[in-house]
Amino acid sequence: MDLFIIGINHRTAPLEVREKMWLSIDEKRHMLRHCIKHFFSECFVVSTCNRTELYGIVDEKQFPQQSHSSHYQEIQDFFVAYKNFESQLRPENLYKLTSVNAIKHLFRVAAGVDSMVVGDVQILGQIKDDFQLAIDEHTAGTMMHKLLQSALHLGKRVRTETTIMEGAVSVSYAAVELANKIFADFDHRKALLIGAGETGELTAKHLAGRGIGELFITNRTRQKAEELASTIGGSVVEFENFHSMIATVDIIISSVTATEYILTAAQIKNSLKQRRHSPLFIFDIGVPRNIDPGANDIDNVFLNDMDSLSNIVAQNIHKRQLELPKVNELILEELKNIHQWYRSLQVGPTIVDLRNHFENVRREVVSEHINRFSEKEKELVELVTKRIVNKLLHHPTVTLRNGHDETESQKKSRLDLVRSLFGLSGRVHNEEKSETH
Amino acid sequence: MNTIIDIFNILLPILYAMLVWFYAKDFLGNQPLHKNIRALLLFPTVAIHLIYLTLRTAAFDHVPITTMFEIMSIISFGVAVVYVSIEYAINVKGTGVFILFLSFLFQIISSLFIEDLIEVKQVLRSRLLGTHVTSALIGYVGLAIAAMYGFLYIMLYHNIKAKRFSTYYLKLPNLEILERMTTISITIGFIFLGIAIAVGIVWLPSAFEQFSYFDPKLVITVCIWILFGVSIMAKRYYGLRGRRFMVLAIAGFMIAFFSLTIGNLYFTDFHNFY
Numbered sequence: 001m002d003l004f005i006i007g008i009n010h011r012t013a014p015l016e017v018r019e020k021m022w023l024s025i026d027e028k029r030h031m032l033r034h035c036i037k038h039f040f041s042e043c044f045v046v047s048t049c050n051r052t053e054l055y056g057i058v059d060e061k062q063f064p065q066q067s068h069s070s071h072y073q074e075i076q077d078f079f080v081a082y083k084n085f086e087s088q089l090r091p092e093n094l095y096k097l098t099s100v101n102a103i104k105h106l107f108r109v110a111a112g113v114d115s116m117v118v119g120d121v122q123i124l125g126q127i128k129d130d131f132q133l134a135i136d137e138h139t140a141g142t143m144m145h146k147l148l149q150s151a152l153h154l155g156k157r158v159r160t161e162t163t164i165m166e167g168a169v170s171v172s173y174a175a176v177e178l179a180n181k182i183f184a185d186f187d188h189r190k191a192l193l194i195g196a197g198e199t200g201e202l203t204a205k206h207l208a209g210r211g212i213g214e215l216f217i218t219n220r221t222r223q224k225a226e227e228l229a230s231t232i233g234g235s236v237v238e239f240e241n242f243h244s245m246i247a248t249v250d251i252i253i254s255s256v257t258a259t260e261y262i263l264t265a266a267q268i269k270n271s272l273k274q275r276r277h278s279p280l281f282i283f284d285i286g287v288p289r290n291i292d293p294g295a296n297d298i299d300n301v302f303l304n305d306m307d308s309l310s311n312i313v314a315q316n317i318h319k320r321q322l323e324l325p326k327v328n329e330l331i332l333e334e335l336k337n338i339h340q341w342y343r344s345l346q347v348g349p350t351i352v353d354l355r356n357h358f359e360n361v362r363r364e365v366v367s368e369h370i371n372r373f374s375e376k377e378k379e380l381v382e383l384v385t386k387r388i389v390n391k392l393l394h395h396p397t398v399t400l401r402n403g404h405d406e407t408e409s410q411k412k413s414r415l416d417l418v419r420s421l422f423g424l425s426g427r428v429h430n431e432e433k434s435e436t437h
Numbered sequence: 438m439n440t441i442i443d444i445f446n447i448l449l450p451i452l453y454a455m456l457v458w459f460y461a462k463d464f465l466g467n468q469p470l471h472k473n474i475r476a477l478l479l480f481p482t483v484a485i486h487l488i489y490l491t492l493r494t495a496a497f498d499h500v501p502i503t504t505m506f507e508i509m510s511i512i513s514f515g516v517a518v519v520y521v522s523i524e525y526a527i528n529v530k531g532t533g534v535f536i537l538f539l540s541f542l543f544q545i546i547s548s549l550f551i552e553d554l555i556e557v558k559q560v561l562r563s564r565l566l567g568t569h570v571t572s573a574l575i576g577y578v579g580l581a582i583a584a585m586y587g588f589l590y591i592m593l594y595h596n597i598k599a600k601r602f603s604t605y606y607l608k609l610p611n612l613e614i615l616e617r618m619t620t621i622s623i624t625i626g627f628i629f630l631g632i633a634i635a636v637g638i639v640w641l642p643s644a645f646e647q648f649s650y651f652d653p654k655l656v657i658t659v660c661i662w663i664l665f666g667v668s669i670m671a672k673r674y675y676g677l678r679g680r681r682f683m684v685l686a687i688a689g690f691m692i693a694f695f696s697l698t699i700g701n702l703y704f705t706d707f708h709n710f711y
Contacts, residue, residue, distance in 0.1 A: 184613040276676025300679040308600040
């Protein structure tokens with residue numbers, strides 16, 4: 001299978017290059033249309049913040065094997081020039097892969113192991129969306145469908161059969177995960193964000209994404225709190241009044257710059273009586289710390305700071321790395337499956353021809369002698385002769401399909417032999433291609 | 438019928454062992470196959486256990502409460518029933534390995550030593566006694582499971598407090614769910630103990646001349662019942678929750694366990710049917 005990939009990703013190119021090469025939906029559509037017209041029989045493009053990759057099946061009729069390298073150069077020139085960025089794009093920013101290596105790369109991307117953060121969950125959805133784009137533009141044929149479906153299937157297997165996508169790998173998300181270990185759901189919970197720092201904002205966004213019931217935002221500069229509230233949704237509370245909220249909220253995220261604790265253990269303890277000892281999760285991102293560490297000794301109060309959450313993140317990253325061998329096994333399995341499918345596709349036309357040939361012979365002989373039989377016997381003759389043909393062809397069909405260990409040339413010569421023995425018309429590789437495309 | 442009872446007697450510990458095995462595999466790993474098998478096994482196992490107990494009752498003309506090993510099978514069944522109720526109500530499967538291990542343990546001991554008794558005291562043939570004892574057993578099983586969930590809660594609570602993010606942290610349900618599971622278990626325990634007490638108070642005076650309302654076992658059971666009833670009320674109306682509620686669930690069960698053990702050892706009177 002002549003799958004070709006050209007692309008850049010987070011390993012080969014810095015952010016300023018990647019963001020220039022990023023493609024909008026319209027640009028992706030345009031690129032697909034151009035490529036299907038000039039370079040490939042099938043193609044697909046994926047573009048995220050960490051990668052822009054063009055996948056294509058090279059049309060064998062248009063570009064025979066010997067002219068591949070010059071053809072690849074043409075594609076590269078087009079890819080590089082597409083965003084008018086060729087002057088700043090260095091050769092080492094690009095990678096080109098073909099055949100099995102290309103398929104393996106696609107599978108690694110779908111499995112989330114080629115991402116910046118190992119076990120990336122989002123990439124599968126991005127591939128799915130971009131695949132839909134290729135379907136809409138009619139640039140995904142049999143091969144691309146099979147490849148992408150296998151890649152998506154692999155991604156799902158990786159998600160369900162391994163733990164590589166489990167565990168938060170950012171401090172803000174780890175805080176939400178930890179809160180989720182205390183509360184079953186967030187939809188009837190209230191959260192208070194004190195300060196408008198980046199990590200605090202991200203944590204609040206994650207909470208909003210998980211459907212937090214109510215979000216209150218407070219900041220020394222009210223305007224900042226209002227801006228944030230309008231972005232992620234929530235109500236603004238005066239900074240001077242936030243203490244009164246402690247008794248009613250379940251989650252507090254604090255990230256203000258303060259020389260003294262903005263919440264003491266005694267204040268939190270008093271609020272617990274009012275909240276009837278309902279659990280309180282506090283995430284203190286402030287440096288120096290905003291919340292009295294003694295609060296963690298109070299029953300049903302769970303205080304976490306940057307250090308404790310960074311430990312969770314480090315642990316999770318390590319756990320994901322340990323899952324890599326399992327993922328690699330799944331990739332290998334999927335590679336074998338696709339290889340098997342591809343081979344069965346190649347022998348398919350010969351089997352069809354062989355069966356058609358036998359069926360024609362059967363019909364010819366039966367029609368010559370069918371009038372010697374009564375009406376009732378005619379049906380029986382049809383049935384019996386069909387069974388004989390099926391029995392005769394069963395073993396050859398199975399043998400042809402099972403030639404997994406053969407090299408390409410061995411397989412080709414065997415298919416040629418079958419074709420010449422039974423006088424099947426046409427050369428095998430021509431027919432295979434007409435079947436494939 | 439006896440052949441079927443014998444087959445079920447062998448089959449039940451095997452089924453419980455398989456359940457525990459697949460729940461453990463699911464707890465430690467993430468294979469869909471293990472999830473599917475344990476989901477497929479749970480209800481049939483409990484159903485077979487119910488059929489087994491019904492067949493025993495029919496075949497030997499008494500509820501299987503006449504020997505320690507018959508009672509163990511009832512306890513095993515009670516544990517499984519309480520667990521299934523909780524799993525069905527909350528749809529959380531992460532604790533099955535801990536709870537169903539008890540079912541397996543009681544059932545294997547029962548299966549190994551159980552006898553097919555046809556001749557038993559007349560009083561043991563009473564269906565009301567069967568209801569009384571079975572309800573009491575399921576009630577105490579409910580309280581025992583509540584204590585087990587309370588223990589898991591405390592373990593996870595301290596894991597989170599101490600920032601230890603072990604396998605228990607990852608695999609156990611969250612604190613709120615564990616608290617709900619404890620509450621359901623206590624409620625089941627409270628209801629069944631209530632039935633046991635009610636049946637006992639109605640039936641015992643007519644069955645035993647020497648019946649006394651000050652029978653130690655009755656007094657202890659009523660006290661335990663009141664204690665858990667008050668806990669449920671306190672949780673609902675006075676904000677008794679979190680770690681304190683769990684400590685009470687564990688302490689309540691311990692009090693029940695030790696007071697009944699002491700009661701059985703030192704105050705034997707009519708409330709002893711064997």
